[in-house]
Amino acid sequence: MIWIQTKEAMRTRDNRLVAEAMEHGAIGFVHVVPKKWTMRDVYEMKIAIAWREEMKTYNIPVVFVSHVPKESEVWAYGHQIERPKLVEWTQIVTGAGKPYQKFTPFYKKAKMYPFHVEEASVTWRVQKEVEIPWEEVDVQLPRWSETITFPLLCEEDVLTYLATIDLSWYADARDEIENEAVTRLSPYLSTGLVTSRTVIAYGLQEEAFVRQLLWREFAHMTAWAQPHVTERPLYEKFQTFPWRDDEVQFTRWCRGETGYPIVDAAMRELWQTGYMHNRLRMITASFLTKHLRIHWRKGMNYFMETLVDADEASNALNWQWVAGVGVDNSPYFRIFNPLEQGKKYAKTGAYIRTWCPEVQDVHQEQNGAIIMHEEARKRALFHYEQWKEHDSNN
Numbered sequence: 531m532i533w534i535q536t537k538e539a540m541r542t543r544d545n546r547l548v549a550e551a552m553e554h555g556a557i558g559f560v561h562v563v564p565k566k567w568t569m570r571d572v573y574e575m576k577i578a579i580a581w582r583e584e585m586k587t588y589n590i591p592v593v594f595v596s597h598v599p600k601e602s603e604v605w606a607y608g609h610q611i612e613r614p615k616l617v618e619w620t621q622i623v624t625g626a627g628k629p630y631q632k633f634t635p636f637y638k639k640a641k642m643y644p645f646h647v648e649e650a651s652v653t654w655r656v657q658k659e660v661e662i663p664w665e666e667v668d669v670q671l672p673r674w675s676e677t678i679t680f681p682l683l684c685e686e687d688v689l690t691y692l693a694t695i696d697l698s699w700y701a702d703a704r705d706e707i708e709n710e711a712v713t714r715l716s717p718y719l720s721t722g723l724v725t726s727r728t729v730i731a732y733g734l735q736e737e738a739f740v741r742q743l744l745w746r747e748f749a750h751m752t753a754w755a756q757p758h759v760t761e762r763p764l765y766e767k768f769q770t771f772p773w774r775d776d777e778v779q780f781t782r783w784c785r786g787e788t789g790y791p792i793v794d795a796a797m798r799e800l801w802q803t804g805y806m807h808n809r810l811r812m813i814t815a816s817f818l819t820k821h822l823r824i825h826w827r828k829g830m831n832y833f834m835e836t837l838v839d840a841d842e843a844s845n846a847l848n849w850q851w852v853a854g855v856g857v858d859n860s861p862y863f864r865i866f867n868p869l870e871q872g873k874k875y876a877k878t879g880a881y882i883r884t885w886c887p888e889v890q891d892v893h894q895e896q897n898g899a900i901i902m903h904e905e906a907r908k909r910a911l912f913h914y915e916q917w918k919e920h921d922s923n924n
């Protein structure tokens with residue numbers, strides 16, 4: 531009997547972990563119920579509840595536990611079998627055999643190889659009742675999750691959705707916030723309801739889109755090669771950068787009360803739905819790290835708690851990228867003007883008004899704004915220059 535962690539394993543297609551486990555006989559799944567819930571935990575729990583129902587047809591138990599005792603052997607992606615990838619990371623390396631630090635050369639090299647295709651799908655079969663060696667726990671989802679509409683909960687629905695995706699205007703419009711051209715596949719990729727190989731197998735191969743899937747792959751490769759990406763800046767010199775500690779301003783950012791309509795709309799949408807468009811993630815992360823000069827790790831941790839697609843590697847790499855502390859990033863001195871970003875990518879104001887109905891002029895700082903843009907920009911540049919001169923060993 532083999533027990534498998536539900537994490538990233540609740541699907542039929544491209545699932546070698548489960549297919550191989552079944553070759554050894556009966557299987558069961560264990561799902562660890564968290565003590566403190568993030569948005570993504572709740573979403574995963576809901577997927578696991580639907581999975582438990584589906585698995586009943588085959589007598590395959592899905593057990594909810596508080597923890598997995600150290601001594602018990604439980605199969606999991608990343609242990610018995612590596613996570614599904616599009617390319618072989620050990621092959622996509624520099625001339626010196628090192629992992630790429632920059633995305634563009636990684637991307638160009640990755641495109642030189644055919645992508646890995648889907649591996650075994652699981653052929654489910656009814657098994658005999660098995661004894662459960664685990665102590666089950668009751669699941670109490672947090673009250674706040676009751677009002678949230680979560681993305682799809684089972685693979686079949688996601689596959690149906692995949693078949694409907696039209697990428698013909700993705701390249702031109704992926705930055706648009708109001709006329710959304712992006713796919714919203716990230717919760718499914720993050721929880722493993724589908725793999726990027728299945729996405730490709732469904733014919734979603736438009737170049738600009740595949741480039742984004744490879745950004746994800748690059749983030750995961752980086753976290754594998756440099757696991758400290760969630761802790762320290764990859765651009766080591768930034769270890770000494772003087773971030774500000776300001777709980778009041780941080781809370782205003784989290785709550786969408788900065789007085790910058792585009793920032794506030796995005797942060798409120800995140801809080802109420804767990805979703806935020808990529809362009810808005812860039813604008814809000816830039817605002818926190820440059821306008822407010824608050825540590826990127828605080829923002830990163832807040833996104834990990836609130837995003838329904840929270841993914842440690844993608845989140846950390848992107849935060850480092852926006853903050854300008856990674857190795858392949860927009861430099862710290864390039865500072866987004868949130869008002870201009872709003873005019874360009876959320877032109878009509880409809881998006882902003884949905885989340886900030888109180889706002890009159892959607893492309894202006896509001897009365898009592900946390901800081902004036904020009905002043906914030908100057909201060910950020912001043913501190914950056916000072917740090918460069920005195921502390922960064924440049």
Ligand SMILES: Cc1cc2nc3c(=O)[nH]c(=O)nc-3n(C[C@H](O)[C@H](O)[C@H](O)COP(=O)(O)OP(=O)(O)OC[C@H]3O[C@@H](n4cnc5c(N)ncnc54)[C@H](O)[C@@H]3O)c2cc1C
Pocket residue numbers: 704712713714715716717719720739742743745746747749806807808809811812815833837839840841842844845846848849852
């Ligand atoms: C500060 C910040 C934090 C982020 N945190 C996360 C996170 O926790 N989880 C997460 O999945 N993505 C994260 N991203 C990347 C990106 O914003 C989301 O993947 C994207 O918005 C998801 O929407 P979509 O599926 O409609 O994207 P699409 O544009 O349709 O892209 C398709 C897929 O490509 C991948 N992808 C797209 N852009 C990126 C990117 N910049 N980096 C890595 N993969 C990408 C995602 O898997 C996405 O589902 C973050 C970006 C920023 C700037």
